[in-house]
Amino acid sequence: MAHMGQDKKVIDGQLRFILARGIGEAFVASDVPRDAVRAVLTAALAAHEMGHFLGLFNTSEPTQGLFDPLVDTPRCTDTFPEFTRAICPDGDNLMFPLLTSQLQVEITPNQSSVIRANPLTREL
Numbered sequence: 001m002a003h004m005g006q007d008k009k010v011i012d013g014q015l016r017f018i019l020a021r022g023i024g025e026a027f028v029a030s031d032v033p034r035d036a037v038r039a040v041l042t043a044a045l046a047a048h049e050m051g052h053f054l055g056l057f058n059t060s061e062p063t064q065g066l067f068d069p070l071v072d073t074p075r076c077t078d079t080f081p082e083f084t085r086a087i088c089p090d091g092d093n094l095m096f097p098l099l100t101s102q103l104q105v106e107i108t109p110n111q112s113s114v115i116r117a118n119p120l121t122r123e124l
């Protein structure tokens, strides 16, 4: 939350969000309750960590030049400070290692296969 306060969408200390009512119906809101923001970020973090639990790696590592071994996972060859969601081709992936104020929910077919191959996701 503290990092989000430094975002360029902050005006007079008020955090602004680009939200959608539906496809093509985006709008800007500055009255989003902090608890709602915190809940969404917590859910996003939980989903990312569940991906690790089920066998996925971070798509790219920002300081070490290491990548997920799956062939269809996009890779970011930049390192800090250029390693950002906006620049990296894997920035929208669930397993991108930096959590941002925008949802990162993409998974590749191979990432999906890893999750489905885990015994914890199989039907009994």
Ligand SMILES: [Zn+2]
Residues within 6 Å of the ligand: 048, 052, 057, 058, 095, 096, 097
């Ligand atoms: Zn991670």
